[in-house]
Amino acid sequence: xxxxxxxxxxxxxxxxxxxxxxxxxxxxxxxxxxxxxxxxxxxxxxxxxxxxxxxxxxxxxxxxxxxxxxxxxxxxxxxxxxxxxxxxxxxxxxxxxxxxxxxxxxxxxxxxxxxxxxxxxxxxxxxxxxxxxxxxxxxxxxxxxxxxxxxxxxxxxxxxxxxxxxxxxxxxxxxxxxxxxxxxxxxxxxxxxxxxxxxxxxxxxxxxxxxxxxxxxxx
Numbered sequence: 001x002x003x004x005x006x007x008x009x010x011x012x013x014x015x016x017x018x019x020x021x022x023x024x025x026x027x028x029x030x031x032x033x034x035x036x037x038x039x040x041x042x043x044x045x046x047x048x049x050x051x052x053x054x055x056x057x058x059x060x061x062x063x064x065x066x067x068x069x070x071x072x073x074x075x076x077x078x079x080x081x082x083x084x085x086x087x088x089x090x091x092x093x094x095x096x097x098x099x100x101x102x103x104x105x106x107x108x109x110x111x112x113x114x115x116x117x118x119x120x121x122x123x124x125x126x127x128x129x130x131x132x133x134x135x136x137x138x139x140x141x142x143x144x145x146x147x148x149x150x151x152x153x154x155x156x157x158x159x160x161x162x163x164x165x166x167x168x169x170x171x172x173x174x175x176x177x178x179x180x181x182x183x184x185x186x187x188x189x190x191x192x193x194x195x196x197x198x199x200x201x202x203x204x205x206x207x208x209x210x211x212x213x214x215x216x217x218x219x
Contacts, residue, residue: 114180
């Protein structure tokens with residue numbers, strides 16, 4: 001929809017009605033946009049790809065904000081929408097958000113330690129696994145590229161997974177990560193990888209994780 005510079009817009013924040021956090025809001029020509037994802041200065045291609053995916057393929061009204069030190073993608077929102085939010089994610093929604101954050105952590109580690117080619121291969125591998133297991137709305141390479149780049153805590157919609165999907169996903173993610181790294185060190189210190197989550201939601205997920213069969217894999 002729009003590619004804008006910092007001087008074109010105003011950015012403010014409003015208090016989330018139910019969470020102890022501020023919600024960044026971009027204002028442009030009387031319209032309000034909510035932060036979806038942030039990219040480093042060297043990730044212009046990824047930022048533009050997400051922006052095009054949302055605008056061209058998903059029909060969303062979005063802004064791509066270009067700044068010297070970063071790129072960010074913002075989705076149109078009505079302020080009353082945020083004000084009316086319950087803020088209380090369902091248990092399954094919290095588990096899905098945590099799973100996507102762990103996916104992003106593994107993807108980032110692969111990119112940092114093994115390089116971008118391996119990260120691209122990982123995206124294809126996880127896509128193939130989810131396709132075989134018929135995961136709803138996350139079994140295409142486009143969907144995986146979307147979820148490794150967007151903040152799941154701000155996503156307009158989460159995949160409609162059930163608890164069994166979350167368990168399978170985390171099992172397969174661990175298996176793939178071990179294949180890429182040759183060990184399971186990447187799965188240690190899960191809490192550190194979920195720092196973005198509100199404390200109560202993070203604690204709920206970690207408590208569930210520790211009581212499940214996954215506790216032997218993710219620590």
